[in-house]
Amino acid sequence: MEWTLAGLFGVSALLLILSISKTFQASRAQHKRIDMSHISIMQEINNIQDSIRNIELEMEIVMKEAGIQLSSKELSFIREVLDLYKRNYSIESIAEKKQVTEIEIERLLAPYQSLKAGRGNVAHEI
Template sequence: MEWILVILFVVAIGLLVASFFTDQTKKQDEQLERFSVSLMEEIQELQKQIRQIELDNEITAAEAGVKRSSEERQLVRQVLDLHQRGYSIESIATKVQQPEQEVERLIAPFVEEGRQVVHDA
């Protein structure tokens, strides 16, 4: 009877120690998952900013000194982004609530002889 109690006591201590290691592993996994999600969000935000900078550079290069207001610049950026992603002129016009002729006028300086000047990201 004494041996059974000693064996059960040793097994209980072993299980207690094992539970501490399991808890630490779970906490580390959760921390790693949170870090991974945070990193992915930052990467997506950086990609969005890079895309806007690239579009701004294309706008600046095409305009060669022509000044636009910040609202016009934002509209051109949005139109070029949608065009770059393959949206049709009609769908771009609907999304930005502008006439199709205006969208074509905004895109025209960035398109040469049927090919896009704006590069795909």
Template sequence: MMEWALGLLVGTAALLLIFSFMQNRHVAKSEQRKLDTMYLGMMEEINKLQNQVKNIEIDAEITASEVGITPQERQLLRELLDLYKRGYSMESIATKIQVNEDELQQLLAPYITAGNERSKVANEH
């Protein structure tokens, strides 16, 4: 009788072990499907963002060609505006870029006055 009980317990343990492996496989597949879905969603978002960046670059090229700014001038303006918006003084920007302060003022004038006017309007509301 004891052998039958021991055999039954071993058989039950084997069946439970097999059932456990099958459950783990099912859970793993389910989680893999979730990960795949998230991955596809992220890839779609990345593609949308890449298309938007491409469109912005094309628009910037069109704008630059209409205005007559060369890519080098655009890069210089971008660097100047970045330094200015980060709070660097005109003197330190002029030293870093190696231009005189009058020329720097002239380059930044359209952007500084436009920025000041926007902040004044925003503060009035």
């Protein structure tokens, strides 16, 4: 009876050690997968940042070549107005939000408006 109890105790200790070993290996594999995902995401972020830098440089070059001289404040204002317009805000609501006249907003958006605005003008003339 004592030998059986000692044998069972030994087997349980062996199984405990085996279980801890397997858990440690699984944990290590999971950390490795997480690290690989992290590296992949960081590479994607770096690629996106490089693309953004390139776009900013290209925009600066185009503005220099075209002779456009806008301050960063003016450029930011135009960008915000255009963003609101592209998200289908009305010219009136954009003017109210930016606290400028509707005429000023229409002047800023004129180069970016599609043919849709031209069809609307015909309807108003009738």
